[in-house]
Amino acid sequence: TKLDGTTIDRTFTASIADPQPRTLYNINVDATLEDGKIVFHIIVDEGFDTVDIDLGDATGNPNANWSPGEEWIDERDGEAYGTVEIGTQVWMSENLRAVAYPDGEPIPEVQDDVTWWSNNTPAYSWLYNDQATYERPYGAYYNYYVIEHKELCPAGWHMPTMQDWEDLESFVVNDGYPGSVGEALKATYSWANDNNGTNAYGFSAVAAGARWTVFDYVGELTYWWVAPDTYYTGPYSSGITANFFPWGDYTYRVGLNVRCIKE
Template sequence: MIRLLYVLMILFTLQSCSKSEDNSLQISTLSDIDGNQYNAVKIGSQIWMQQNLNVSHYRNGDPIPNVQDPVQWYNLTTGAWCYYENQTSNGTVYGKLYNWHAINDPRGFTPEGWHIPTKNEVDILRSFLDNGENAGYKMKSTTNDWLSPSTGSDNSSGFTGLPAGYRSNDGGFYSSKGSVAIFWGENPDSQTSQDKYNYTLLSNFTNLYNSSSIKEMGYSVRCVKNY
């Protein structure tokens, strides 16, 4: 009887450990003002969305304009979004691309309790994921969205970065879907600069890069949960 109880205790312990390992990424859910559903994952001390933002309204209900015309996009001084190549099917997978004016609008468009990450928060993420050397490898999705040449990925962080490409200010053309993921962020140290902060994943590199570009570019958005 004692031996049987001992065996049962071992089996219970192994099952508990296995369950803990299966749930190690601690997935949760959230929604935006449009009712779009997102998964979120705990990475270190932070909680990040696992999908790109796909909302089309500010938090007060005002619409964010969908601007397809390239000349109009170039001349904007207010917030706007678009789908890559203006194709709804791209939005289903990759979410929307936003200009920086949408990021900076005081009405806000992130889900309640979530915000655009700061450079410092991205640096914390990078440091937790191997100080940038292999952070990108751990953040990129393992699907075939990433085109060759590619360094591959294991998505061990759960971030699930997808190569949504971007929209240029120059002619409003679309580029690099399958090769690059660029996300808007905020950098309080450069608020007076024309160049605005973003962070980037590339198909053929394992790093997570800091960068900057002008307000009229169209990039993806990931949100991080308020502390």
């Protein structure tokens, strides 16, 4: 709306050459007044063959109209995460990929094996130190110093407690799923020796293994860090092996994945 009260409507279209799948692209729109017209300058870093722009609410919140089952945009880095509602819980259906805390504090990346295992401060890595290949679907691997330092999940989400994991397990058991909890929550790919799951609830757990000095058990198991609480005050984890849903305690220096649950 112009100062004289008149409104100008404009429609624009755009195309992006060679769009890449499962890649988030930021579109910045700069509206300026030139000779009585509103002119939009569109800067596209990358794009899909179809680009949907969610303008959000008046505050610019990209998740203003979000519902469980839709992607959640992590505002710290623009990463989009699938979500799934399982019983009374809403989980991200992907491992976290954040390389900074929600307040912007960066988390150092450590690639060298010796440095990783001797380090006693927050650090993350990518599987086999190859972000381009393994960022999706495996996510980042964090040592427990990252978890202990401060909340890692985006605003509106939190690191699951052991109770959250136990509630998830209880729901699957009581829901009458005919197989094991592990089978129900595992993805239909990435698991070795014909141990792929049915992904019956859309949780999509991939066999990410873990990082000790080096990466190990990739294809065989996956573990996620458990948020510290009044009982579990150290580096505890919950995870999936071939068909089981175990928990265990680990050293601070092991690298595990993180899943977030909605508050």
